[in-house]
Amino acid sequence: MGLLEDCIFFFCSSPTTVLGIVVLLLVLYLVSASFTFGKMGIEPPGPRRLPILGNLLQLDLKRPYRTLCELSKIYGSVFTVYFGTSKVVVLAGYKTVKEALVNNADVFGDRDITPISQDTNRGHGILFANGESWKEMRRFALSTLRDFGMGKRVAEDKILEECGHLIQMFEKHEGKPFDTTRPLNYATSNIISSIVYGSRFEYDDPRFKNLVSRVNERVRIGGSLAIQLYNMFPRLLHWIKNRQVILKNVEMTVRDVKDLIKHLKETLNPHTCRGLVDCFLIRKQKEEDSCVKDTHYHEQNLLFTVINLFSAGTDTTATTLRWGLLLMAKYPHIQDRVQEELRTVIGSRQVRVDDRKSLPYTDAVIHEVQRLANIVPMAIPHKTSRDIVFQGHFIKEGTTVFPLLTSVLFDESEWESPHTFNPSHFLDKEGKFIKRDAFMPFSAGRRLCLGESLAKMELFLFFTSILQRFRFTPPPGVSEEDLDLTPAMGFTLPPSPHKLCACVLSINNEEES
Template identity: 55%
Template sequence: LAVMENLFLQLNSTTILLGTVGILLLLYVFLTNFDHKRKEPPGPRPLPLFGNLLHLNLKSFHMTLYEIKRKKHTPILILNIGRRRQSQCTNYKNIDYTCLRPAWELGRIKIVTIFSLGNGIVFGNGESWKEMRRFALTNLRDFGMGKKAAEDKIIEEIQYLFEVFDRHQGQPFNTGQSMNYAVSNIICSIVYGSRFEYSDEEFRLMVDRVNYNIRLAGSPSAKLFDMYPWLFQWTSNRKRLTRNVTENRNQIKRLIGRLQETLNVHMCRGFVDSFLAHKQKLEDLKITDSHYNMENLVSTVSNLFAAGTNTSGTTLRWGLLLMAKYPHIQDQVQEELSRVVGNRQVRAKDRMNLPFADAVIHETQRFANVLPVTIAHKTSTDVTFQGYFIKKGTTVFPLMTSVLWDESEWETPRTFNPAHFLDKDGKFFKRDALMPFGAGRRACPGESLARMGIKEDDLDLTPAVGLTLAPSPHELCAVSREENKVN
């Protein structure tokens, strides 16, 4: 015993510290996250402090999750990221089930609160979210979402888009900015009651900032901030993102203020007018503690623009790029349009008679995989799912990449193939595994507008211009088909 005591005294404090840490690490590896009674979903073993960070490629987050899923052969994964446990649903039946089940509630994640401060229709929670979503769905329908009124706005905007394309006179150009302006203007006409000129500096700043913010939010440094907010709150991307969000919210407040000055509660021009009229009505009744406040209005408008502009604009860009890459598919779409529609304006009602074009649009949404990991949910209670136990408070991410590349659902998942949506007779049929707008109570409130916009923009652009790949992979040439016939 005396020998052991002397040996211990000879050890310096650093050695003792390292030995203690080593023992704690061994205890952590063998004892944590190990429950004999309750079976948790499979996943890579986390490390102390880092969790599963070292298993992830932050530049391609969804691909990392997809590869882990393939190796584990499981419909649901569990990861430890930062201080949070996260579960990833990886097939469409599981995603559809979890999104429809009341126990799975939206998780308040640090990175998203930068966008909305916990208000609005995307990142809000509780009674405020329920009331805002109900009001948004009702009023967006009233102002034409999914109806002929919205269709007319889309057709009008397409003509302005054609003018932009014509100005390039067949030379290569980046379609991103003009497509985003067009999509955003359709939203503006419903939300504010009027569109903006593409040259309007205020409008350009607003749209460009929204799309830049989406890119910043997907950057590795933003993901690190999401995982370890106490450590990465001073990163440049996080600060830039916060500044841009603040500037956009201030800009939205200024636009709302202008509408408020000329508000006529008996003749609402758009969604904002309707919200302000309802707010004023409640205030006249001396109801001052309602959810109809300026913060909720600004957040809701911001949500509509951020979600609608980026996703729809990106999908449309993918559509143009794929038509350029596969000219034989573009020619088939053109032949069907010429045969069914002729020279008149394409309308939403024509979709029933355009099965191949409809299949191309749906396959574009699948193949593009614009939103590979959808918005987070959080379990409000302990849940047993597929035989696995998931703790209360676990953040749940539906992994859409796994659904859209699922070999059991799609014949050629990694290939652009419109036949995925055509039966043996060449008629269009819907595939349940395609869920571009989410599912359940958190599904996109602008789904009908987005569907109409994507279809009409794609169908209108195809007969008007023939697209070919320019030397740069991010640029296209828009050439009139009539000019091609002459040449």
């Protein structure tokens, strides 16, 4: 026998020696663990996991955020779960999420790039990127969005113009039941399109309709069980249909965006920026002329920055508005109070952003819609940039982190009635609007939604303009109680499919006549 075989034979034939080795290894492990605990703290607790499957059998993958909230009641505000073999640290509750994302923003500010995100974005753009490229693209996008009026009068005028087109679409249904999804998606998408491309699209433009439809498809499939499993076991499940659908979807979107950019490039005036694409092209040309090495202003970053902005600007605001109109139909007494406040304060004139301070109840309703809608319950996954001892727990560099936003928006220690639709959460005893620290629908820290101020303006102007004109009710034969508030599955959480009636308010008819 060879040396290796001799050693194996010796160890196996000598129980005393085997026992000694086991004891030695155990001692070394305990010393190592003790040293790690003394120096860094112990890793976050969590449920016992199975090999390969991790905690999958304990998680409701259709609503994982609900299971994680329940687990936080057992294991605390910082705990560990395994999605397959992937270790995830979950942060629950307002104080913990804020401490991580805001007070330790440098550690918890990286993005965890899932396999499907890597497949579709390839490390480019803003949403699913890290490092210097992400920093530069975010800085550029934020600066450009501000230059084009994000949070200012210029953007307000664009939104109010789009309100007119949206109202016309609603009027075409003549009070009959319809699905609000497409009109709201088209309207919100046109706001970001006007900033990115420099102009809006007509609602019947085939390319525009396809771009919006593909955004909806990506968001819906991106949260599917199949994609979640692919993210856990990418080598085993790269063949699944939903992944192929998303890859084809992105391929077609890239083709359309390239065509739009090509047209803008052909008509580019280096002295005038019509939108973000123009600004990027001009910056790209300057860096090429200056022979800048390793520039971040290249075609791939342009393509995926545009796609990221278009997708985020289309889905999240439209989804929130859909929830808002559904909740108005569900709770007509709240809709009554909103419309009474609008009648009293605004009358028949156009609502402006400056009116917000004079409409405290309406403002509170919009905020409560955002809170209850909870459309990004687990945020987009983060990743630690270095080792950290957080609340006494050691979290290793490169660990995936889920800031559980749903646990913030429904934190029982922060909200008086977290699971009910209650606009009083944002009103004081005198009926004045109050800000709440635990209102965190846009996340926080380094990954705070860069379009937050634009989204807030859109939500306020679209919601008030629509409620000035229409009263929303369930379809004939459906009661308010029958309206389902169960969210559908997706990367974000939209309402379940439904139809509403938008009836023109009689006051408008009287004024027009």
